[in-house]
Amino acid sequence: MEFIEELESIESSSEDESHSAEDEYSQKDLPYGFQKDNPYLDMSPEDAFEKGMEYLKVYDTINATLMFEAALNKNPQNAKAWLQLGMVQAKNLYIYDASLSFRRCYQFDPNMTESLLERASVNQSHDKDSTCMALIDWVKVHPKYKHLKADKETRIELASSSGSHGNYYTNYRMFKETEGLLVQALRLNEENPDRDVLRALGMLYNLGCEHDNAIDCIQMALSINQEDPVMWNKLGETYSCFGNYAQAAHAFKKALELHPNYIEAMQAMVHHLNAMSLQRKIGKFCHATTGEYFHNSTIWEGVRRMGPKVGDPRVESAAERLDFEEMYRIVVMDPSWVMKSQ
Structure with a gap:
């Protein structure tokens, strides 16, 4: 009993000192580089946003970017515009601008939890710690999953593995906590799994080089929706990780068939x-x-x-x-x- 209480104390203490989604997304004031000489600045924010969505539907990411930036020029607290701008910049492969846009989206509307998941995705290739933290935050603030906590078995494993591991322990703890939360979220509805949870697990397992598990998650998501170019692209990237080149090429080709202008897949x-x-x-x-x-x-x-x-x-x-x-x-x-x- 005393051991469990000690674990509760450790968990409570670590949560107080740990990364907080609200802190990160509100305290950092990083500049976004709006494009100069935007020809759409005279449009109303509402019209610019709607036009941006139209351009997005036809994969015109250049004009979509200009439209969403024009909408934000007159209404910089428009969380929906920040979210869509982040999505477009991710497609343009402007990772910094995409990540910052998702930050701004969450700052102005913490209920838009999608921004956390998208930010985890764009940071996946170059910032593993930030990706894990964003995934944890996504679970913690998601209406369906915010009640979840790391199970006792995971907490005992983490507590017993602490000590002299330094950064390895920190990364391992973060990975196991994230995995535990996402697996719990997945088990809440195993008959109709949440595509976003599967996507998040796929990201996590790729970070941990557990590519077989990542493929299982991605393929499960594709069994729900075979017309999802994002998941086909992720499947291709994962197959590439361990040298299954034929399967990777097939997955990339499928993503491009579904989304011919999918820049990331190209x-x-x-x-x-x-x-x-x-x-x-x-x-x-x-x-x-x-x-x-x-x-x-x-x-x-x-x-x-x-x-x-x-x-x-x-x-x-x-x-x-x-x-x-x-x-x-x-x-x-x-x-x-x-x-x-x-």
Whole structure:
């Protein structure tokens, strides 16, 4: 009994000191870079917003961006406009502007919990801690799930694993807390699972490199709605993570069939195919360096020229050192190398 009470005390203390969605989204005052010479500034906020939604439907993200910015120029507290602006900037691959727009949306309307989930999504590739915190916050403020808490089994595991782990413990604790909350949310309605919960779990498992679990979640979401280009794109990205290139290409193609101007899917597909091609070419160089060709300067010069295109400093470094074993280990033996080179 005393042990459980101690856990309750630890949990209460950590929650007081931990990240808070409201604190983060209201205290940080970061500037958004509105485009200058916007030709739509004379429109009313209402008309600009509606026109922006029309442009969004036909995938005209450039004019949609200008319209939503025009709407916000005269009504900067319009949470709906901030949300849509964030969605458009995410499609434009302007991650900073998208993330900031979702911050502003939540700041002006904390009931728009979608902004937290979308911000987790745009931060996924470059800010793992922020992604986990946004997912936790999304559960904590969501009307259906805000009553959920980390179960006792998870809390005991977390408490027993604390101590000298430093950042590893912090990240592990955050991952396990997020997983526990999302799994509970999913179990609330197993017969009709929430697509957003499945999407959030897929994000989390990809962060934790549990790609099999991520694929299970994404495929479950697609079983609910086969016409969801976002989930098809996420499926392609996940397959790429562990080298299932054929399945990844199929998923990207499906996303583009459903959404021909889906910029994220286009970029992922092109990079995926380019990286595969480079991997095959460098792999041939690696095989060619065996035996009498090991010190062939022409071969190594070719690898050095390809290094910057790959975007992996390890490849460039190995080529400069003529380190065949390191090059072979990176390019040929690691099935996830294509994704790591992005």
